[in-house]
Amino acid sequence: xxxxxxxxxxxxxxxxxxxxxxxxxxxxxxxxxxxxxxxxxxxxxxxxxxxxxxxxxxxxxxxxxxxxxxxxxxxxxxxxxxxxxxxxxxxxxxxxxxxxxxxxxxxxxxxxxxxxxxxxxxxxxxxxxxxxxxxxxxxxxxxxxxxxxxxxxxxxxxxxxxxxxxxxxxxxxxxxxxxxxxxxxxxxxxxxxxxxxxxxxxxxxxxxxxxxxxxxxxxxxxxxxxxxxxxxxxxxxxxxxxxxxxxxxxxxxxxxxxxxxxxxxxxxxxx
Amino acid sequence: xxxxxxxxxxxxxxxxxxxxxxxxxxxxxxxxxxxxxxxxxxxxxxxxxxxxxxxxxxxxxxxxxxxxxxxxxxxxxxxxxxxxxxxxxxxxxxxxxxxxxxxxxxxxxxxxxxxxxxxxxxxxxxxxxxxxxxxxxxxxxxxxxxxxxxxxxxxxxxxxxxxxxxxxxxxxxxxxxxxxxxxxxxxxxxxxxxxxxxxxxxxxxxxxxxxxxxxxxxxxxxxxxxxxxxxxxxxxxxxxxxxxxxxxxxxxxxxxxxxxxxxxxxxxxxxxxxxx
Numbered sequence: 001x002x003x004x005x006x007x008x009x010x011x012x013x014x015x016x017x018x019x020x021x022x023x024x025x026x027x028x029x030x031x032x033x034x035x036x037x038x039x040x041x042x043x044x045x046x047x048x049x050x051x052x053x054x055x056x057x058x059x060x061x062x063x064x065x066x067x068x069x070x071x072x073x074x075x076x077x078x079x080x081x082x083x084x085x086x087x088x089x090x091x092x093x094x095x096x097x098x099x100x101x102x103x104x105x106x107x108x109x110x111x112x113x114x115x116x117x118x119x120x121x122x123x124x125x126x127x128x129x130x131x132x133x134x135x136x137x138x139x140x141x142x143x144x145x146x147x148x149x150x151x152x153x154x155x156x157x158x159x160x161x162x163x164x165x166x167x168x169x170x171x172x173x174x175x176x177x178x179x180x181x182x183x184x185x186x187x188x189x190x191x192x193x194x195x196x197x198x199x200x201x202x203x204x205x206x207x208x209x210x211x212x213x214x215x216x217x218x219x220x221x222x223x224x225x226x227x228x229x230x231x232x233x234x235x236x237x238x239x240x241x242x243x244x245x246x247x248x249x250x251x252x253x254x255x256x257x258x259x260x261x262x263x264x265x266x267x268x269x270x271x
Numbered sequence: 272x273x274x275x276x277x278x279x280x281x282x283x284x285x286x287x288x289x290x291x292x293x294x295x296x297x298x299x300x301x302x303x304x305x306x307x308x309x310x311x312x313x314x315x316x317x318x319x320x321x322x323x324x325x326x327x328x329x330x331x332x333x334x335x336x337x338x339x340x341x342x343x344x345x346x347x348x349x350x351x352x353x354x355x356x357x358x359x360x361x362x363x364x365x366x367x368x369x370x371x372x373x374x375x376x377x378x379x380x381x382x383x384x385x386x387x388x389x390x391x392x393x394x395x396x397x398x399x400x401x402x403x404x405x406x407x408x409x410x411x412x413x414x415x416x417x418x419x420x421x422x423x424x425x426x427x428x429x430x431x432x433x434x435x436x437x438x439x440x441x442x443x444x445x446x447x448x449x450x451x452x453x454x455x456x457x458x459x460x461x462x463x464x465x466x467x468x469x470x471x472x473x474x475x476x477x478x479x480x481x482x483x484x485x486x487x488x489x490x491x492x493x494x495x496x497x498x499x500x501x502x503x504x505x506x507x508x509x510x511x512x513x514x515x516x517x518x519x520x521x522x523x524x525x526x527x528x529x530x531x532x533x534x535x536x537x538x539x540x541x542x543x544x545x546x547x
Contacts, residue, residue, distance in 0.1 A: 066446050083449075090450040096443035100465045100542045113452035143544045161451070 012039035013197045014063060014165065018072035021058055021223075032058055034222035035072070042164075045191060045198045047208035048216045049254065051261045055223025056201045057169050063199060064090050064167050076165065086113060089158030089196075093170040095150040097142040103153050104129065104138040110157045128156035131190055148179035155190065165197045173203065181239060184210055188237060205258070209250050210237060217257045220265055227257055330512040338512040339520070347501070352524070355486055355498040358414060362421025362489070363482040367475065370426050374433025375467070379459065384434065395427035400488050412493035424485035429478040436470035437463060469536065469543040476532035483525045498524075 021033040033055040040046050048056045061067035063074055065084040074081040076088070084090075098106050104125055111121045129138055132152035142150055151171055158166060172180045184207060191198055202208050208215050212231050219226040231250060233241050241247055288295050312332065318324060319331035326334065342348035377384040399420060406423070410416040444466055448458040490499030498521055505513035 064450060066449060084452070086452045088450065090447065092443040092446065094441055094443050096441060096447045098444065098447075098462065098466070099544060100468075100540075110451050141542045143542055157447075158450075 011042065012075075013042040013044070013077065014038075014040040014199070015075040015078075016040075016059075016063070016072070017075065019059070019062065019069045019074060020071035021055065021062065021067070022070045031222035033069075034224045036223070036225055038216065038225065038228075040197060040199065043195050043197055045200065045211055045213045046216060047200045047202060047212035047214075048218060049202060049205060049208045049258065050218030050223070050226075051220045051258060051265060052203075053223075053265075054218040054220040054261070056218055058223070059218075060167050060169050060199060060201050063165075064088055066090075086161055087163050088165045088167055089161070089163040091151070091154045091158050091166070091168045091171040093173050095142065095147065095154065095174075097150055097153055097157075099142050102139050102141055103134055103145070106142070106153055107156050107160050110160050114161050124160050124162075128160045131159075131193065132156045133186065146179075147175050148183055151175065151183065152186070155187070159190070159194060159196070163196065165199070166191075168198065168200045170202055171200075172207065180204075180207070185238065187211065188235075192236065205251055205254050206242065209233070209247060209254070210241065215250075215254060217254060220261050221268060226261065229253065327509060327511060330515060334512045335515045335519070338510075338516045342501075342516070348520075351496055351498045351501050352520075354496045355490070356524070358417045358421060358489060358497065359479070359482050359486060361414075362418045362485075363425055363479050365418065366422045366426035366429055366478070366482070370429040370433055371471070374430045374471075375437050375459075375464070377430065377434040378437025378467075379463065388431075388434075391427050391430055395431065399424045399485060400491075403488070403492055407492060416492070417489040417494065417497075420489040421482050421485050424488070425478050425482045428481065429474060432474040432478065433467075433471055436474055437467045439470060440466040469540040469545055472532070472536045472540065476529060476536065479528055479532070480525055483521060483528065486521060 016036050016038040019033065019036045020031070022029045023032050024030070036059065048059065050056050058067060062069050063076075063081065065081050065088070076085075098109060101109060107125045107128055108121065111124060114121070116124065129135055132155055134149060134152055134156070137145065137149065142153065145153070154171070172183050175183060187198075188211060198211075200208070200211055209231055215229045215231060216225060217227045217229065218224065229250065233244065233246060233250075288299065315329070316332050319326070319329060339348070342351075373387065377387055402423060403420065406416050406419045410419045440463060444462055445458055448462045453461070486497070487499035487502055490497040491503060494500040498517055502514050502517040505511075505517065
């Protein structure tokens with residue numbers, strides 16, 4: 001039903017099949033997500049945007065196994081999701097680092113449940129410290145790092161154990177605009193080097209377009225897919241793409257969609 | 272002339288020192304803490320020196336210090352203090368040993384919170400002094416009874432505060448642990464506990480202060496020695512200098528305890544972004 005991009009069509013990495021979610025709010029069932037069907041291809045980068053309350057974080061949590069769908073099923077490589085698993089890495093909006101561990105300690109902690117040998121683990125930690133540009137900060141504690149650096153540790157921690165899917169819930173939402181731009185480029189670099197499927201939830205339309213192969217625009221109350229837009233901007237992308245006319249066209253379309261949803265929401269609140 | 276310029280400087284300084292949530296130099300901050308005690312002391316001294324009140328109601332600072340010196344040289348002070356500190360430590364430790372696991376369980380499992388919270392919240396309002404007769408029946412008149420009173424005065428508040436310390440940690444830390452494949456038990460021990468520890472340490476600092484305030488109550492009945500006992504005995508003979516010295520001395524020991532906990536916390540939890 002959705003306009004899947006070429007490589008997503010056949011062997012879906014993540015299949016969201018008829019997924020709905022109800023929340024029980026003071027005795028009444030509230031439909032947070034009505035029914036979502038979506039396939040995400042291997043190594044695809046999908047951004048999910050929508051007004052607040054459209055269920056985008058809930059959807060991500062369900063894929064991560066942190067939350068259960070009320071209806072439907074989520075499949076990863078054809079197998080149903082049943083709780084969190086090490087085939088998925090998660091980056092949260094808050095800097096959810098373990099403050100009592102060093103940068104290296106945080107990343108190494110993620111490897112504890114892996115079967116890699118000790119030498120391999122050391123190598124992996126070093127590799128990812130370098131990949132997120134934190135060489136020299138191995139022994140620093142999170143408290144000593146800036147927000148951007150902390151989120152880099154979180155990214156390294158989510159990737160070090162080699163998951164095939166990276167779930168990111170507004171990971172750069174708390175960063176200033178300049179840092180955010182650098183982090184986006186860094187993320188694309190890492191995505192390119194490490195070949196993972198990324199689901200990226202964001203408020204920021206620029207960010208969504210800049211990063212993604214496809215953008216899923218969600219409608220609100222109840223949450224459902226409004227539109228899926230393939231982004232055909234050339235890769236590798238750098239900040240210059242932000243001023244590309246095609247970029248502006250995408251942006252206009254998505255902003256109009258979100259604006260429409262926001263207006264509907266406001267109308268609902270007034271009725 | 273000197274005075275006016277001085278006043279001008281103070282006025283300007285005031286402007287710089289009284290700004291909402293602004294840091295001031297450390298030296299000024301520590302000096303400020305001494306100002307009020309010194310003023311109070313001078314007032315006290317002035318009032319007694321001018322004989323505005325009878326020594327029975329307010330003995331002079333010197334007679335209080337003299338009393339302190341007497342207790343020190345006769346060895347009473349050391350004996351009292353060591354008995355009381357022993358009771359405080361055991362009473363507080365007993366409360367802590369029980370409150371830490373219970374508070375942690377309440378903070379993590381809704382069922383356990385539901386089971387215990389109403390009970391603990393009720394009991395913590397009950398006056399401990401009123402339980403003295405029962406405590407004697409249950410624990411006799413030895414050290415056990417004193418420790419029981421200190422335990423009762425500390426435990427209930429402490430358990431609730433530790434529950435809050437645990438609840439205050441970022442939920443995403445737990446979720447991160449889940450996505451990394453850790454079991455509930457591992458998350459509890461290796462993520463929740465260390466994350467809550469700086470807060471729990473602060474609770475320790477605050478609750479041992481409360482234990483100190485229960486000392487006199489604990490030593491109210493059938494005690495031969497102890498800082499609180501000394502104060503209660505002094506009441507019988509209206510020796511207000513002993514009462515004042517004892518009270519001030521307990522305050523001083525409390526201050527020392529607080530300082531030790533603060534220092535300890537600062538070096539134990541250097542990594543914590545909450546600690547200053």
